Amino acid sequence: MPSEDQGVSGRQKAEEETQFVQEAMEKSVVYLLGETQVVAEEKSSWFKKIIVNYIYDFLRKNFRQAESLMAIPRTRLVRVGMTYDI
Secondary structure: OOOHHHHHHHHHHHHHHHHHHHHHHHHOOOEEEEEEEEEOOOOOOHHHHHHHHHHHHHHHHHHOOHHHHHOOOHHHEEEEEEEEEO
8 A cells, every 4th residue: 555655746746747748738739649568577477477578568569659650749749658567
């Protein structure tokens, strides 16, 4: 269970990120691109680590190129994401 300090710092970080996006939106159009990262837990078997950490990552990087397909300028792209430990 997270401690009180971790909750406060998490809220502060979320507020800073929200403020960053708001400022970028005021300047011009901003593209938010959702992104996920999947990693194997440390206690997982070596087979699962190879499959998830290397093969899945290779496939994700080579077959999901959303920003290049949409020709989004890097100066207007904000990536947001989650990391999943499986």
